[in-house]
Amino acid sequence: MLDPGETAASAGKEPRTARGRRTLRAILDAAAEEFGEKGFHEGSVSAITRRAGVALGSFYTYFDSKDDVFRALVRDMSDQVRAHVAPALKDAPHQIAAEQAALLAFIKFARTHKEIYRIIDEAEFVDPESFRMHYATTADRIARRLQAAAERGEVRPDVGEIHAWAIMGMNVFLGLRYSVWNDDVSPETIADVVASMLARGIATQE
Numbered sequence: 001m002l003d004p005g006e007t008a009a010s011a012g013k014e015p016r017t018a019r020g021r022r023t024l025r026a027i028l029d030a031a032a033e034e035f036g037e038k039g040f041h042e043g044s045v046s047a048i049t050r051r052a053g054v055a056l057g058s059f060y061t062y063f064d065s066k067d068d069v070f071r072a073l074v075r076d077m078s079d080q081v082r083a084h085v086a087p088a089l090k091d092a093p094h095q096i097a098a099e100q101a102a103l104l105a106f107i108k109f110a111r112t113h114k115e116i117y118r119i120i121d122e123a124e125f126v127d128p129e130s131f132r133m134h135y136a137t138t139a140d141r142i143a144r145r146l147q148a149a150a151e152r153g154e155v156r157p158d159v160g161e162i163h164a165w166a167i168m169g170m171n172v173f174l175g176l177r178y179s180v181w182n183d184d185v186s187p188e189t190i191a192d193v194v195a196s197m198l199a200r201g202i203a204t205q206e
Helices: 018-038 045-052 056-062 066-090 095-112 115-126 128-151 161-181 187-200
Strands: none
Touching: 018 045, 018 056, 018 066, 018 115, 045 056, 045 066, 066 095, 066 115, 066 128, 095 128, 095 161, 095 187, 115 128, 115 161, 128 161, 161 187
């Protein structure tokens, strides 16, 4: 998420003023709407600037091309997810509760930002590096917090990268099913079921 001091603009075009950062934020938000509705190939720079309420020249003040704003948008959406989930993690009393809170926060985020799925999926073909980075950095954050929890004795000592990718994959597809395709189950119920599965597995309890 673009905050003061962070940059999403093309190299050498970073905003230097608060007004510039607001304009950049407006362009990114408009790009999310445009690409979310039309996709990358049908979306256009002129439509993005109309949505943002800025002049066409303002776009090129911060971005070199449609490809550049799309690439910046993928990074920005990853940052938005991270910023939305982070507070929930801080208040969790233990790691299973943290994963439960993270999923709950993500499901709620995805319900109000459904365009993230179309944009990230298109990134696989429009900008494969951004696509891979989105998932790799997300999995890395999960792996680090699982490993820290293992050191605290809250989860099994052998947790690692595979567990992190499994949790991320589960969360991604739960968001797709219960946020984008349909929201017929409460986020709390989804997070409760997953927390129980993480804590106890799915084998018959003896």
